[in-house]
Amino acid sequence: xxxxxxxxVTLALTMAVASGAADSAERQPPPASxxxxxxIGVLPFVDARSDAGAAGVDVAVSRLVQTAMIRSKRxxxxxxxxxxxxxxxxxxxxxxxxxxxxGVDAVLVGTLLEAQTDESTTGGSGPSIFGTSARIxxxxxxxxxxxxxxxxxVTSRTSIASVEASGKKADNKFSGGVDTLxxxxxxxxxxxxxxxGKALQEAVTDLVHKIESAPWPARP
Numbered sequence: 001x002x003x004x005x006x007x008x009v010t011l012a013l014t015m016a017v018a019s020g021a022a023d024s025a026e027r028q029p030p031p032a033s034x035x036x037x038x039x040i041g042v043l044p045f046v047d048a049r050s051d052a053g054a055a056g057v058d059v060a061v062s063r064l065v066q067t068a069m070i071r072s073k074r075x076x077x078x079x080x081x082x083x084x085x086x087x088x089x090x091x092x093x094x095x096x097x098x099x100x101x102x103g104v105d106a107v108l109v110g111t112l113l114e115a116q117t118d119e120s121t122t123g124g125s126g127p128s129i130f131g132t133s134a135r136i137x138x139x140x141x142x143x144x145x146x147x148x149x150x151x152x153x154v155t156s157r158t159s160i161a162s163v164e165a166s167g168k169k170a171d172n173k174f175s176g177g178v179d180t181l182x183x184x185x186x187x188x189x190x191x192x193x194x195x196x197g198k199a200l201q202e203a204v205t206d207l208v209h210k211i212e213s214a215p216w217p218a219r220p
Contacts, residue, residue: 037072037074037075038216039076039078039103039104039106040069040077040104040105040106040211041098041102041104041106042065042069042077042078043062043080043098043107044059044061045057045062045065045111045112045147046058046087046110046111048112048113049113049114057112057115060191061110061200061204062079062110064200064201064204065077065110065204066078068204068205068207068208069208072208072212075211077108078104080098080102080104080107083098092150092158093157095152099154104154106154108149108150108151108152109151110147110207111148111149112147113164114144114146114166115143115145116144116145117143117144117196119139119140119141121140139173140170142168143168143171143195143198144166144168144199145167145196145199145200145202146164146165146166146203147166147203147204147207148163149162149164150162151211160214161215163207163210163211163214165203166203166206167200167202167203167205167206168202169195169196169199
């Protein structure tokens with residue numbers, strides 16, 4: 001009799017442990033690989049500045065946006081090309097068609113509104129030593145970048161969101177050439193470390209954060 005009771009108690013405990021493990025498994029969040037990330041096709045950015053013409057602007061901005069989206073838990077940036085359509089001519093319908101052919105959920109049509117660097121130099125004389133005084137100067141560089149982007153839903157064929165983002169950076173010890181940094185854009189370490197590169201990265205981070213917060217339609 002005691003052996004039968006002991007067996008029943010053991011069986012009950014085993015079932016309780018198994019049930020608790022099952023409940024715990026149900027409460028666990030799904031693994032990151034199973035969470036759907038919204039695929040966004042990123043077109044090269046249009047340079048809308050009045051003095052446009054800097055080399056590599058479209059590629060530099062779009063690459064940074066894709067990189068920022070890769071670090072996102074919700075978004076996945078995919079580079080797409082406009083094909084035979086000019087970037088300035090991409091409207092909602094054309095963007096949706098491009099996105100459908102590329103198999104993405106939405107298309108980002110972006111524009112560089114502003115990328116400006118201002119330089120100023122202040123100087124003076126140091127203390128006089130044996131009748132000779134040294135010249136002391138400080139060079140200050142301030143950079144500002146403004147971006148605008150339209151997010152087009154491929155299935156809805158409508159604009160999901162229109163966002164603007166900006167970045168600013170000031171450097172009082174910068175020693176690079178301002179004119180060369182404005183004239184040629186790339187994603188090299190030298191460019192990204194410059195005031196203009198840092199302002200661009202700040203603007204891109206702001207842009208991607210606002211895209212993540214956009215009111216996405218429910219998936220069917």
